[in-house]
Amino acid sequence: MEHLSAQHSDAICIGFGPAGIALSCVFEDARDDNTPLARLSLRYLESAAETQWHPELLLTGTDINHHVFRDLVTPRNPRSRFSFAMYLKSQGRLFDFGLLGRPASRHEWSDYVAWVSRQVDAHTHFSAPVSEVLPIIRNGRLSQVRVDTAQGRFTTRNLVLSTGSVPRVPEAFQGLLGPRLFHTSQFLSRVQAFGEQLPKRWLVVGSGQSASESVLELLSRRSDIEVHSVHRSAGFKLTQLGQFPNRVFAPDHVDYFHSLSHAERHTFLDWSRSTNYAGIDPDESSKLFSLIYEDRITGRERLRTYAYRAISAIEQIAEGYRVTLTDSFSQRSEVVEVDVVVLGTGFQQHLIPPLLSNLQPWLQADIDGGLVIDRDYHVATQGECDVQVWVNGLSERSHGISDSQSFSLMALRAERIANALGRAVSVAQPQPALAE
Numbered sequence: 001m002e003h004l005s006a007q008h009s010d011a012i013c014i015g016f017g018p019a020g021i022a023l024s025c026v027f028e029d030a031r032d033d034n035t036p037l038a039r040l041s042l043r044y045l046e047s048a049a050e051t052q053w054h055p056e057l058l059l060t061g062t063d064i065n066h067h068v069f070r071d072l073v074t075p076r077n078p079r080s081r082f083s084f085a086m087y088l089k090s091q092g093r094l095f096d097f098g099l100l101g102r103p104a105s106r107h108e109w110s111d112y113v114a115w116v117s118r119q120v121d122a123h124t125h126f127s128a129p130v131s132e133v134l135p136i137i138r139n140g141r142l143s144q145v146r147v148d149t150a151q152g153r154f155t156t157r158n159l160v161l162s163t164g165s166v167p168r169v170p171e172a173f174q175g176l177l178g179p180r181l182f183h184t185s186q187f188l189s190r191v192q193a194f195g196e197q198l199p200k201r202w203l204v205v206g207s208g209q210s211a212s213e214s215v216l217e218l219l220s221r222r223s224d225i226e227v228h229s230v231h232r233s234a235g236f237k238l239t240q241l242g243q244f245p246n247r248v249f250a251p252d253h254v255d256y257f258h259s260l261s262h263a264e265r266h267t268f269l270d271w272s273r274s275t276n277y278a279g280i281d282p283d284e285s286s287k288l289f290s291l292i293y294e295d296r297i298t299g300r301e302r303l304r305t306y307a308y309r310a311i312s313a314i315e316q317i318a319e320g321y322r323v324t325l326t327d328s329f330s331q332r333s334e335v336v337e338v339d340v341v342v343l344g345t346g347f348q349q350h351l352i353p354p355l356l357s358n359l360q361p362w363l364q365a366d367i368d369g370g371l372v373i374d375r376d377y378h379v380a381t382q383g384e385c386d387v388q389v390w391v392n393g394l395s396e397r398s399h400g401i402s403d404s405q406s407f408s409l410m411a412l413r414a415e416r417i418a419n420a421l422g423r424a425v426s427v428a429q430p431q432p433a434l435a436e
């Protein structure tokens with residue numbers, strides 16, 4: 001396997017989604033302003049061939065659920081040239097966007113993210129999925145890590161992990177994943193693979209945004225479709241819209257959350273999850289409810305919702321699945337046969353990101369076995385270790401809900417990581433060149 005480059009870099013960042021791009025923007029701004037961080041050089045490794053924001057759910061009619069000021073840079077530096085306002089200005093839509101009276105569509109936000117990416121991706125290797133991070137030990141110390149990609153390998157002493165959350169697939173479905181049973185993170189590819197032969201009977205698991213959007217998309221694709229929508233709760237519920245609970249997405253909340261004890265963080269996270277996850281927009285809720293209602297007038301039933309149900313068994317049959325749904329209260333069961341199952345079961349963060357598994361002997365663990373992460377997103381190490389690791393978007397357990405699957409604090413988080421990296425690099429010994 002060959003080394004990708006012999007150029008020197010101060011750090012490797014794995015993942016060039018929004019969080020990786022936001023980090024790159026800090027250094028671009030520093031170059032514009034000629035501040036000390038301008039001297040740092042990072043290299044970014046991204047599995048995708050180009051930047052797209054959650055392309056599998058880039059569906060017509062969907063919009064973003066954060067304020068446009070919470071873009072890749074504005075909370076950190078409102079004068080940055082990479083703001084959403086600058087994007088709108090450059091596209092000639094600044095005034096018209098103001099007249100829209102609704103959030104940016106997901107298509108527009110994805111276009112914004114790609115627009116920024118194109119300006120800050122000079123040090124990014126696309127189509128470079130990282131398969132493994134391996135320790136390099138010299139004189140008994142972890143002196144560097146080797147980062148293996150499909151195209152080649154790098155060595156570094158400073159690593160930033162910006163790989164995003166991963167699809168949550170409940171155990172019962174894990175051995176069944178394939179073209180007819182898939183997570184929403186593969187939604188469009190899988191649906192498009194059916195071409196003109198879109199199956200008729202679908203079962204969608206979940207009550208959150210991805211599940212509801214999948215249901216609406218399927219209903220729009222075939223007029224005689226049957227969608228079974230399964231919920232552990234009463235059905236699709238609204239996301240938390242109140243100003244006060246939404247303050248969990250503000251920076252002072254992160255300080256508060258991070259100051260709590262391990263057990264307190266657990267309790268708080270459970271509470272904030274229930275207020276902010278697995279909810280849908282009021283307009284989507286109305287659309288779904290109206291559709292069921294209007295169908296009843298004409299004697300149709302394209303969408304059937306099952307409340308308080310758990311999937312107690314699933315069995316593959318011919319070209320589909322036989323699914324047993326059990327009522328959580330009465331324990332009564334019924335069987336539904338469908339052609340395709342879609343898992344709108346959300347995303348999760350591992351206690352230890354799999355890419356760090358080879359470094360475990362040098363990583364401190366908390367009582368759950370998870371990473372110990374300081375306020376600047378630096379991962380605590382132990383033993384003889386010269387390697388520094390930061391997590392950029394994988395710190396839900398230490399920093400709270402706003403620092404995981406959200407744009408809200410991305411720009412400020414990137415600034416903290418960049419500053420911490422700057423301090424680490426300025427005190428560290430000069431590193432050998434990347435390629436050996």
Ligand SMILES: Cc1cc2nc3c(=O)[nH]c(=O)nc-3n(C[C@H](O)[C@H](O)[C@H](O)COP(=O)(O)OP(=O)(O)OC[C@H]3O[C@@H](n4cnc5c(N)ncnc54)[C@H](O)[C@@H]3O)c2cc1C
Pocket residue numbers: 014015016017018019020045046047048053054057063064065066128129130131162163164165210392393404405406407408
């Ligand atoms: C459908 C959907 C809609 C959402 N809408 C909103 C919203 O409106 N507002 C909001 O605040 N949040 C939203 N979110 C939450 C979302 O997580 C964030 O918006 C944002 O995408 C997080 O950015 P990230 O860079 O941390 O992770 P990701 O967007 O997941 O990006 C991670 C990147 O790392 C790359 N990568 C992963 N593994 C490797 C590897 N091994 N090697 C190399 N590269 C790798 C991936 O290809 C990807 O480009 C949404 C999430 C989904 C799924």
